[in-house]
Amino acid sequence: MSEETRGVVKEKVTGRPDIFTKEWFADYLWDLFCPGCQTPVLARIVAEALEELGIGDKAIMVGCVGCGGILIGGFDLDRVSPAHGRGPDVATAIKRIYPDTVVFTVQGDGDCIAIGASSFIGALTRAEKITIIMANNTNFGTTGGQLGPTTIIGQVTTTSPQGRNPSEEGYPVHTAEMAATFKGVAYSARGALITPADYQRTKGYIKTAFQRQLDNVGTSFVEVITACPTNWHLTPVQSLAWIRDNVIPEFPLGEFRNVTHIE
Numbered sequence: 001m002s003e004e005t006r007g008v009v010k011e012k013v014t015g016r017p018d019i020f021t022k023e024w025f026a027d028y029l030w031d032l033f034c035p036g037c038q039t040p041v042l043a044r045i046v047a048e049a050l051e052e053l054g055i056g057d058k059a060i061m062v063g064c065v066g067c068g069g070i071l072i073g074g075f076d077l078d079r080v081s082p083a084h085g086r087g088p089d090v091a092t093a094i095k096r097i098y099p100d101t102v103v104f105t106v107q108g109d110g111d112c113i114a115i116g117a118s119s120f121i122g123a124l125t126r127a128e129k130i131t132i133i134m135a136n137n138t139n140f141g142t143t144g145g146q147l148g149p150t151t152i153i154g155q156v157t158t159t160s161p162q163g164r165n166p167s168e169e170g171y172p173v174h175t176a177e178m179a180a181t182f183k184g185v186a187y188s189a190r191g192a193l194i195t196p197a198d199y200q201r202t203k204g205y206i207k208t209a210f211q212r213q214l215d216n217v218g219t220s221f222v223e224v225i226t227a228c229p230t231n232w233h234l235t236p237v238q239s240l241a242w243i244r245d246n247v248i249p250e251f252p253l254g255e256f257r258n259v260t261h262i263e
């Protein structure tokens with residue numbers, strides 16, 4: 001019996017986002033990231049958010065130096081790779097020259113809030129109408145798992161072999177909460193990608209962040225906790241449990257600022 005006779009309606013419920021470049025998705029994605037890495041998952045929700053808002057044709061991506069920098073090859077958009085940490089500066093320049101575009105960065109925590117802290121804070125201070133997306137994997141992943149600004153207390157890294165000790169290395173930075181204190185920030189949130197519900201919620205945060213940019217309100221920021229199983233020396237499944245039990249208690253999920261206009 002043909003499908004037509006049985007009345008079967010085939011509706012596409014999922015698939016590769018059209019914004020992903022085909023070659024990258026088919027040939028590189030699986031080779032470039034470690035097993036269980038959630039950086040490509042973050043890429044996917046960004047691509048889905050752009051498609052669902054229908055803004056793929058005016059989006060410009062600013063990449064980073066770090067594992068997230070690999071993503072620059074994956075988006076069929078106008079894209080720029082800045083020097084380490086300078087994403088918000090480059091995004092600022094593009095947005096000011098082309099105000100009708102939607103400009104976003106995708107950065108690691110080291111890129112965004114360590115070497116790039118001045119760029120990041122400068123953009124928030126100036127209320128740049130850009131969207132900054134930061135993957136928080138609690139370490140410098142690309143370079144071998146060194147302690148970073150988001151490393152949690154007690155976490156073993158290659159430069160904190162006894163675990164992060166506040167009396168030596170200080171405390172983790174709460175970037176989303178900090179961003180929310182800037183008057184020029186329209187939106188600041190932190191999401192995770194452990195469960196399908198997290199996935200949907202975090203995608204919602206990214207869509208709201210883009211919407212605040214579309215409405216020209218102020219800077220929008222989303223921090224996304226992502227697994228780095230290789231440097232955590234955990235399996236992919238153990239990594240998700242570790243995020244739930246150790247990372248989220250330090251970095252609570254949710255929206256920290258969400259305003260539709262700034263006086």
Ligand SMILES: Cc1ncc(C[n+]2csc(CCOP(=O)(O)OP(=O)(O)O)c2C)c(N)n1
Nearest residue numbers: 065066067068084108109110111140141142
């Ligand atoms: C100016 C400069 N300093 C240092 C480096 C080396 N470097 C490359 S990636 C990286 C760390 C990136 O960490 P993060 O931003 O947290 O991203 P992740 O790799 O964890 O995704 C560093 C220090 C560099 N490429 N350029």
Ligand code: SF4
Nearest residue numbers: 034037067141228229
């Ligand atoms: S080092 Fe970590 S962040 Fe980088 S690709 Fe591997 S798992 Fe992902």
